[in-house]
Amino acid sequence: MIKYTLTLIACLLVNLSFGQINEKAARKYAATIDYKDLQKHLSILASDSLEGRETAKKGQKMAAAYIKEHFKKLGLQAPVNSSEYFQTFNLYLTKRGASELIVNNDTLKNLKEIVYWSDNPIERSKVTFHFVNKATEDDLKKFDVKDKFVVFKADGQFTPVLSRLEESGARGALVIADDSAKMDLVIRYGQYYVTQGSLSRNKPENDGIVSMVTYREVASNMFDKNVDELKIGDQVDAEIFGEVTTSTMETENVLGYLEGGEKKDELIVITAHYDHEGIKGNEIYNGADDDASGTTAVLEIAEAFAKAKKDGFVPTRSILFMPVTGEEKGLLGSAYYSENPVFPLENTVANLNIDMIGRLDSSHRNNREFVYLIGSNRISTQLHDISDSVNNYYTKLDLDYTYNAEDHPDRIYYRSDHWNFAKNGVPIIFYFNGIHKDYHRPTDTVDKIQFDLLKKRTDLVFYTAWELAFMEDRLKIDE
Secondary structure (H helix, E strand, C coil), X not given: CCCCCHXXXXXXXXXXXXXXXXXXXXXXXXXXXXXXXHHHHHHHHCCHHHHHHECCCHHHHHHHHHHHHHHHHHCCECCECCCECEEEXXXXXXXXXXXXXXXXXXXXXXXXXXXXXXXXXXXXEEEEEEECCCXXXXXXHHCCCCCCEEEEECCCCCHHHHHHHHHCCCCEEEEECCCHHHHHHHHHHHHHHHHCCEEECCCCCCCCCEEEEECHHHHHHHHCCCHHHCCCCCEEEEEEEECEEEEEEEEEEECEEECCCCEEEEEEXXXXXXXXXXXXXXXXXXXXXXXXXXXXXXXXXXXXXXXXXHCCCCCCEEEEEEEECCHHHCCHHHHHHHHCCCCCHHHEEEEEEECCCCCCXXXXXXXXXXXEEECCCCCCHXXXXXXXXXXXXXXXXXXXXHHHCCCCCCCHHHCCCCHHHHCCCCCEEEEECCCCCCCCCCCCCHHHCCHHHHHHHHHHHHHHHHHHHHCCCCCCCCC
16 A cells, blocks of 8 residues: 655645535545445345356346336436446357267267367368368468368466467368366366356357367377377368357347536546356356445435435546446456447546455455555556545545456456456556455355444445546546
């Protein structure tokens, strides 16, 4: 945590528009962020009845409806097409099915001897596989792979090699895994894509390279020769079949708009993702911390600002409260908004993103009043200074910047919805309580939320948003 002297704090506070009346108002409306309301919202969002809120599934739709009704009750405007609270878009669910490879009268089954790795189906076809060693650029100079099926030995990550083969015109590839442990891992991934599938915002073209992965022993049996003895151009005939299905699903971001005053065209966006992992097997992944806690914070901050505006405290800038969908599937909801913004991104002053603020991590067992801040100084150091000063003045949390280090191995800066604003040049702060043992587990339940901490962290986001919304000049962007 960065320590400030009293003199520096005082200097920073001069730049804040705290005025006595505004400060009293900020404290008054922060007080409306109520422990019981936090508990009510979070208990509903993370209840079994919402079935883990998996993107585009029943529970996610129920959560969206709950958030919409809350925004309507507050009197927030529906900004999508001037009348809708939902920004709706399509996703495409791709599942791999009953695939097989027949060689020398042996039938190799998906998720047993092979893994069908491609999102592109192939009808039952007779093909010839050609060995191309490791499919390096030098290997491909020795053998023309255009319109052919090939076999290559993986040497680490094989996805880039598949891309190189596709660029070279190959129709398909069989990857020989480095070792049995790597193949077992590929099988586990393959099982997920058979049972759960993969979601994307772009409809699959179904015309890319067809690919499978197999064990070294299986490949040796195919060629009747140890794979280390194979030479470029060695070949074997086979029959291949790959089943892939794609279905269209609909999902939605939920947008509640509070119009500002003098500079209403400028916008503060407050986000949290309201989706989670859904049901796996017979277990519900309730996602109480991840991210019912952040969504609950957005609902309460929205209510505080709505009450303030009703009482005459109209913020200088407008505020968009936007719980987003599809974060767990690859930041899909925030990506869709950033590419299809309801309000121009160039008018977006800042994004405050909240993803897990209801728990402790193992590093703070003896220092519970903390929160991790990520990205606050990456685009606007003024935003960082404002955030730090607001905290010193109001909430006095320990602000931990561990995950903000550019070389931090977890790369948290790129792993939540703020990233889709940051990569477009919008200053951001990401509020986070760190990884705990229940992260992405069915044990992330309401009973483990520490509501006093949730309240204090929500207050910090509220006070920061209040300052950004009422300050005279727009945030400065660093060169």
